[in-house]
Amino acid sequence: MRFLGSLTMAALTSLAACTSDASRRADIVFLGGSVWTGVAGAPMAQGLAVKNGRVAAVGADAEIRRWIGPATQVVELNGRMVVPGFVDSHTHFLTGGFQLSSVDLRDAPSPEEFARRIGDFASKLPEGTWITGGDWDHEMWGGELPRREWIDSLTPRHPVLVSRLDGHMALANTLALELAGVTSATPSPPGGEMVRDARTGRLTGILKDEAMELVRRVIPPPTPEEMDRALDAAVAHALSHGVTQIHNMGTWEDLEAFRRAHASGRLKLRVYAVVPIASWEKLRDYVAEHGRGDDRLWWGGVKGFVDGSLGSTTAWFYQPYTDDPSTSGLMVTDTAELRRAIVGADGAGLHLMVHAIGDRANDWLLDVYGELAGLHGPRDRRPRIEHAQHLSPTAFPRFATLGVIPAMQPYHAIDDGRWAEKRIGPERIRTTYAFRSLLDAGTLPAFGSDWTVAPMDVRMGLYAAVTRRTLDGKNPEGWVPEQKITLEEALIAYTYGSARAAFMEEKVGRLEPGRYADLAVLSRNLFAMDPVDLAQVEVDLTMVEGEVVFRRPGVS
Numbered sequence: 234m235r236f237l238g239s240l241t242m243a244a245l246t247s248l249a250a251c252t253s254d255a256s257r258r259a260d261i262v263f264l265g266g267s268v269w270t271g272v273a274g275a276p277m278a279q280g281l282a283v284k285n286g287r288v289a290a291v292g293a294d295a296e297i298r299r300w301i302g303p304a305t306q307v308v309e310l311n312g313r314m315v316v317p318g319f320v321d322s323h324t325h326f327l328t329g330g331f332q333l334s335s336v337d338l339r340d341a342p343s344p345e346e347f348a349r350r351i352g353d354f355a356s357k358l359p360e361g362t363w364i365t366g367g368d369w370d371h372e373m374w375g376g377e378l379p380r381r382e383w384i385d386s387l388t389p390r391h392p393v394l395v396s397r398l399d400g401h402m403a404l405a406n407t408l409a410l411e412l413a414g415v416t417s418a419t420p421s422p423p424g425g426e427m428v429r430d431a432r433t434g435r436l437t438g439i440l441k442d443e444a445m446e447l448v449r450r451v452i453p454p455p456t457p458e459e460m461d462r463a464l465d466a467a468v469a470h471a472l473s474h475g476v477t478q479i480h481n482m483g484t485w486e487d488l489e490a491f492r493r494a495h496a497s498g499r500l501k502l503r504v505y506a507v508v509p510i511a512s513w514e515k516l517r518d519y520v521a522e523h524g525r526g527d528d529r530l531w532w533g534g535v536k537g538f539v540d541g542s543l544g545s546t547t548a549w550f551y552q553p554y555t556d557d558p559s560t561s562g563l564m565v566t567d568t569a570e571l572r573r574a575i576v577g578a579d580g581a582g583l584h585l586m587v588h589a590i591g592d593r594a595n596d597w598l599l600d601v602y603g604e605l606a607g608l609h610g611p612r613d614r615r616p617r618i619e620h621a622q623h624l625s626p627t628a629f630p631r632f633a634t635l636g637v638i639p640a641m642q643p644y645h646a647i648d649d650g651r652w653a654e655k656r657i658g659p660e661r662i663r664t665t666y667a668f669r670s671l672l673d674a675g676t677l678p679a680f681g682s683d684w685t686v687a688p689m690d691v692r693m694g695l696y697a698a699v700t701r702r703t704l705d706g707k708n709p710e711g712w713v714p715e716q717k718i719t720l721e722e723a724l725i726a727y728t729y730g731s732a733r734a735a736f737m738e739e740k741v742g743r744l745e746p747g748r749y750a751d752l753a754v755l756s757r758n759l760f761a762m763d764p765v766d767l768a769q770v771e772v773d774l775t776m777v778e779g780e781v782v783f784r785r786p787g788v789s
Contacts (some may be wrong), residue, residue, distance in 0.1 A: 242467050248661040258302030259284045260779060264294050264311025271317045271728050271743035273697040273721060277760075280347050281315055283750040286767035287778035290743055293666045293715035296551075308789075313773060314758045316724065317744050318751035319691045320475025320731035322640045322681035323619055325400070326471075326481040326504075327490060329685045330463030331455070333470060335366030339398060343374045344383055351395065352387030360390040363452050367395030368685055369404075372544070372652050378428065379404045381438030394448050399658075401542040402444045405438045413448040422447065424565045426547070432756035442541045460490040461499075468501055472783040474689055475753030475772040478503035480538045480640075480681065480735055482586070482619070485512065495530045501782045503751070504530045505735045507586060510537035510571075520583075528749070530741060534584035536619070537574060538565040543649060543656055548590035548623065549597075555658040562591050579605045579614065584736075586617040586640065592625040592661070599631050615681070617734060619646075621671075624656065624664045638734045640679045641666065643697035643723070644687040650703040662713055666770050668698055668723075669716045679734035691727055695759070696767040698723040720759060750779040756788075 259282035268278035268291055280297035282289040301307060338352040341347040344679045347369060355364060371378055383392060385407050392409035396402070412418070417436050421427045425443030429436055440448065455463070471479060478482060481487055483507055494500040506526075508516055513535050525533045540562055541547025546554050565588075575585060582768040585602070595618060602616045614636065621632075621639035632639060646666035654662050664670065671678055680698070682689045696702070699720050701711035711717055732742030741751045754774040759767065774784035 247449055248754050257300055259300035259305050261306040261308065262297050262300055263310055263315055263754070264297055265314040266313045266315055266754075267760070268315045268744060269317075269583065269724065269760075270745060271725065272745070273725060277381050280310075281752075283776070283779050286750055288744055288746050288748050288750050289293045290679070290746060298336075304682065308754075308774075312758065314751055316475075316755060317728040317742055318753055318777065319475050319727050320480075320679075320681075320735070320737075320742065321471070321476050321684070321689060321691075322479040322480045322679040322731035323642060323733050324479045324682060324684045325483065325686070325691065326467050326479055326684070327460060327463050327483060327487045329689065330465070330467030332368065332685045333463075333466045334581075336364060336395065338367040338395060339367060341373060344377070344379065345377060346385045347374075348387060349721065351384050351393065355388045355391040355393075358391060362391055363409075364388065364391050364393045364395065365452065366685075367404075368398040369395060370398050376652070378437065378439050381406045381410070381436075392452075394397035394445070394452065396445075397544060399542040399544045400442045401547055402439060402545040403448075405440060405448050407438070409448050410436065410438065413451045415447050419447070419656050423567065424563065425561070440546050441545050442563070452732070454486070457490070457493070460486065461493060464494055465499060468499070469550075469783075471502055471689060472775045472777075473772060473785075474691055475755070476502065476689060476691065477751040477753070477775060477777045478505070478732065478735070478737070478741060480505040480507060480534075480731070482507050482645070484508065485515075488532060491530050494497075500668060501531055501742070501780075502777055503528065503737075505534060505737075506530065506532045507534040507536045508532070510535040510574045510585075510587070512580060513574055513581060516578075516583060517581040528737075531735075533582075534586050535574075535578050535737075537571055537585075537587040539568075539571065539587060539589045539598055541565055542590055543622065543653060546656065549594040550591040550623070550657065550661075551593045551625075552745065553641055553662075554656055555656050561593070564594075568597065575601050576605070576608060580609050581660040584615065584617075586619055588619040590620050590622045592623050592628070595621060595628055597622055599628060599635065599637065602635050602637055603631070615734065615736065620683075621678075621732055622666060623661060624667055624670075626664060628664075629667070629670050629674040629676075632671060637676075638679050639671055639676060640681060640731075640734055641668065641726075642681055642683040642687055643668070643694045644682065644690075645697075646701055646712065646716075647693075647697040647703045650701070651705045665713065665716075665717075667716050668718045668726075672718060672722060677730045677733065678726045679731040680723065681731060690768075692768050692770055694727065695720065695723050696764065698726070699764045699767070702765070720764060724759070750776055752776050 428439035540549035729742035
C-alpha cells in the first residue's frame with residue numbers, strides 16, 4: 234500500500250506540473266520590440282503574451298518566452314512597437330461608413346473643383362439618387378461660401394445636400410430645396426440659419442445647423458442592408474488605423490445596426506453607442522428592459538448640443554466674431570429645453586455628453602453640470618463636454634473640480650488653426666484646443682477624431698497634439714505652442730483617457746495582465762523618432778480580445 238501510495242502521489246505531482254505548464258502556454262506572444270503599457274512613466278517592455286483573449290504577461294523577452302508552447306503563435310516584432318488599442322472617443326461612425334463611398338470634397342482647392350467633383354459623382358448615379366456627405370471646407374479656397382448656382386447645371390436630376398466638414402453647415406442644390414418645399418419665403422428655424430444673397434434676398438443654398446433639417450427630413454432613410462454595409466466598411470477602416478474602440482455619437486438606427494452586427498459576429502471592435510439627448514426617456518426605458526449591453530457593445534449615454542461650430546460662425550461666444558461682428562454665434566438648442574433634458578437624463582442615471590464649442594457655451598454647460606450633484610446626489614457621473622474647444626480662462630479648474638471630461642479632437646487644432654485667428658482674434662485663440670492647460674489643471678482629456686469631420690487617423694491626432702503644426706505649414710514651431718503636450722500624454726489620452734470616458738478603464742486602455750488584449754503593432758517606436766515624422770508610422774497589426782482583426786498586407 235505504501236508503494237502504491239507513492240506511485241499515486243508521484244502521478245499527481247506530475248499531473249499538477251503538466252497542468253501548471255499548460256496554464257503558462259500563451260495563444261500568441263510578441264517578442265523583440267518595444268511594448269508601451271500605457272502606464273505613465275513605466276519602463277518599456279520587450280514582449281507580451283496573450284492567452285484566452287487577455288494579456289497574460291508583459292516583460293522582458295526571456296520572461297515572455299516561458300509562455301511559448303507547441304501551439305503558441307510567435308510574432309517577432311524586430312524593433313516594432315506595441316501599444317494599447319486606440320480608443321476614438323468621438324465619431325459619427327455610420328456617417329463615416331457612408332462617406333467612404335460618397336463624393337469626397339475635403340481637399341477640393343477651388344470652387345471649380347468642388348463643382349466638378351459633384352458633377353462627376355452625379356454622372357455615375359441613377360437619376361433621383363440623393364448626393365450627401367462631401368465634407369467640404371470653404372477655407373480651402375479663401376473662405377467664400379459655396380452657392381447652389383455652382384452645381385445646379387451639373388445636378389439637374391440629382392438632389393444634393395453636401396455638408397461642410399464640421400457637419401454644421403450644408404449646401405443644397407435647387408432640386409433639393411424644391412423637394413423639401415423650401416423657398417425664399419421660408420423663415421430660418423430656431424437654432425439655424427438659411428443664408429440669403431445680400432442683394433436679392435434669394436437663398437444661396439447654404440443651410441446652417443437646424444436649418445439643414447428642413448432638407449434632411451425629405452431624404453429617404455437608408456435601408457437596414459445599406460446601414461450594415463456602411464458599418465462593415467467603417468469597422469474595417471477603423472481597425473486599419475489601430476482603433477479598437479469607438480464612441481458613436483449617433484442615432485437609434487445606428488444602435489440597431491450595431492446590435493445586428495454584434496449578433497452576427499461582425500462587430501470586430503468595441504462600441505459605445507450614444508443616442509440623442511432628446512430621447513433620454515426612451516433610453517431610460519430601454520436600459521430598464523435590455524440592460525446596458527456588454528463589453529463589445531454597450532449604451533447608456535446621451536448626446537446633446539449647446540452651439541454650432543467655429544467654421545460656420547455658429548459657436549456661441551461672449552464676444553462677437555472678429556470677422557463677422559454681427560454675430561456671437563447661436564444656441565442650437567434652446568437652453569431651457571437642453572437644461573431640462575440634462576437634468577432629466579442625469580436623474581435617470583444616464584451618461585451625459587454635450588457638444589460645446591464657444592467659450593460661452595462651455596461655461597453655460599459647466600454651470601449646468603455643477604448643479605447635478607445637488608439635485609440628484611453625488612455619484613461617479615463623468616459628464617463629458619464634447620470638443621471643449623474654446624474655453625474662458627476660468628473654465629480650466631472647473632473641469633477638474635466637477636469631474637468633467639473634455640472629449641477633444643487634436644486634429645482640429647492644426648486644421649482650424651489655419652484660420653481661427655481671423656474668426657476670434659489673437660486673445661481668444663490662447664485658450665483654444667488648450668490641451669496643456671487642461672492637463673495642468675488636473676483633468677485627463679479623452680482624445681478622438683470626430684470622424685468624418687476629421688480623419689480617423691491617430692497618427693495625425695498625435696502629431697497635432699505634440700507639434701501643433703498647422704496643415705498649411707505656416708506654424709513650424711506650433712500654433713499657440715504653449716498648449717503642446719508630450720507624446721506620452723497624448724497617447725494616454727488616446728488610450729486610457731478615452732477608455733475612462735466610457736467607464737472601461739479597468740478592462741482596456743493599458744496592457745496589463747488580466748485586461749483584454751486590445752492592441753496595435755506599429756511599424757516604428759514612436760518614442761525613438763522625431764514627432765514631426767509621426768505620420769510616416771504604419772499600423773501593421775490590430776488585435777481585439779486576442780483576435781487579429783487587421784494585418785497590413787505584406788507584413789507578418
